[in-house]
Amino acid sequence: MFRVFVTLLVVCFLTVGHAQELPAPKGCGYDHYVHSLNRQYPGFKAAADDVFRQVQLRSPQSDEIYTIPVVVHIVWGEEKDNLPDSLIQQVLDVLNEDYRRLNADADLIRDTFLSVVGDPGIEFELAGVERVQTDTTFELNLFGGSLPDNVKTSLGGGSDAWDTEKYLNIWVCNIEGGSLLGYAYPPAGLENWPEEAAAPSPELDGVVIHSEVFRRTGTYTASGLLGLGEQTIPVRGRTVTHEVGHYLGLRHIWGDGLLSILGLPDCSADDGVEDTPNQGASSQFACDPEQNTCGDNEEGDMPDMFENFMDYSSEDCLNSFTNNQIAIMRGVLENQRNGLINDVATSIVPIDHTNDFHVYPNPTSDQLYVESTLTDLDQYQVRLVDMQGRLVKSTVFGQNGTRQEINVNGLPAGLYGLMIRQKDNQYFQKVMIR
Numbered sequence: 001m002f003r004v005f006v007t008l009l010v011v012c013f014l015t016v017g018h019a020q021e022l023p024a025p026k027g028c029g030y031d032h033y034v035h036s037l038n039r040q041y042p043g044f045k046a047a048a049d050d051v052f053r054q055v056q057l058r059s060p061q062s063d064e065i066y067t068i069p070v071v072v073h074i075v076w077g078e079e080k081d082n083l084p085d086s087l088i089q090q091v092l093d094v095l096n097e098d099y100r101r102l103n104a105d106a107d108l109i110r111d112t113f114l115s116v117v118g119d120p121g122i123e124f125e126l127a128g129v130e131r132v133q134t135d136t137t138f139e140l141n142l143f144g145g146s147l148p149d150n151v152k153t154s155l156g157g158g159s160d161a162w163d164t165e166k167y168l169n170i171w172v173c174n175i176e177g178g179s180l181l182g183y184a185y186p187p188a189g190l191e192n193w194p195e196e197a198a199a200p201s202p203e204l205d206g207v208v209i210h211s212e213v214f215r216r217t218g219t220y221t222a223s224g225l226l227g228l229g230e231q232t233i234p235v236r237g238r239t240v241t242h243e244v245g246h247y248l249g250l251r252h253i254w255g256d257g258l259l260s261i262l263g264l265p266d267c268s269a270d271d272g273v274e275d276t277p278n279q280g281a282s283s284q285f286a287c288d289p290e291q292n293t294c295g296d297n298e299e300g301d302m303p304d305m306f307e308n309f310m311d312y313s314s315e316d317c318l319n320s321f322t323n324n325q326i327a328i329m330r331g332v333l334e335n336q337r338n339g340l341i342n343d344v345a346t347s348i349v350p351i352d353h354t355n356d357f358h359v360y361p362n363p364t365s366d367q368l369y370v371e372s373t374l375t376d377l378d379q380y381q382v383r384l385v386d387m388q389g390r391l392v393k394s395t396v397f398g399q400n401g402t403r404q405e406i407n408v409n410g411l412p413a414g415l416y417g418l419m420i421r422q423k424d425n426q427y428f429q430k431v432m433i434r
């Protein structure tokens, strides 16, 4: 019975009104559904909050850098949505900056928050690209309560997920309706989750992003809910950062309170994160340093944190996660989503036992070439690891034809492992660098 809630838990969309005349209703699908379900099933919200608290309490086990393999599904009808590899790389770069606090704008964080922000220690590597041309449309039906999950199956006109326990699947498509920029499911299988709140089926797990915001630079013009008004926002790839935050267990910084749907501050709702300020509403795609929706004017009271990736601010202002948010995300990676960081290939085939790949020259000192005659090469990831198993180079095959060039110039001399991975299959060869 909670399926609708689960389905809409972290749907995020823009609803834009005539800001001057009306308090513009801006919010997230989450608000509507959690409160209506709570009326229908008393105690529901408490149970959901409980789950969240549980995740939060799991403490990170180490300072290890976690690497998440990412599969990007480009599902397109019009050529403009068939995004080039360069944009995919841009988004991976944004994720790798934001989740390592290497983003150039990280130092724009206001001094008030300096002590609570940190480096999540999470990296992302492109494991594969799927391109599917389709004539199906993908649409948010807010009132019918359905998300464009059909993008996630070939049956629905989209692209089938790679094993969602091992890969973060990101589907990129044109989402009809003009208000939904992206959505993600939170981790399933948490203790204390009501039994009825069955997780969506595993193959639907992952992140969906509107093709127009899947890039580092640009603008996006959103039409509002019910066609009310339009708003143009800068695009800096941060929709992806935000949705991956949901995928790793984070909630909106303002806590998704009931009144916040109406654009009013709701200070009774909390995001369950200790070190974020109590914030009653989203920052409404602005960056107002004076905004303090739940201010009590007492000493130590912090203003709203529009810099937080889990706020709705202008993407030019988003630049930070807090340490407690980071603890939640790392806790999820160590528990509910640990398949992402504990990759176990089901088969490992030595490359010289197959005719599919040719690796040369070996030994080498500057260039290493990997060649193949396979036709689905953009599903193959090439990784060079050192003898301690640390990733040295990584690329997706096939983006530059059937020959992949790896520059090994400058790497310390020694033995390395060249691995080619496609879904559950792994190919391996030792390479000597002189």
Ligand SMILES: [Zn+2]
Residues within 6 Å of the ligand: 010, 011, 012, 028, 242, 246, 252
């Ligand atoms: Zn959101």
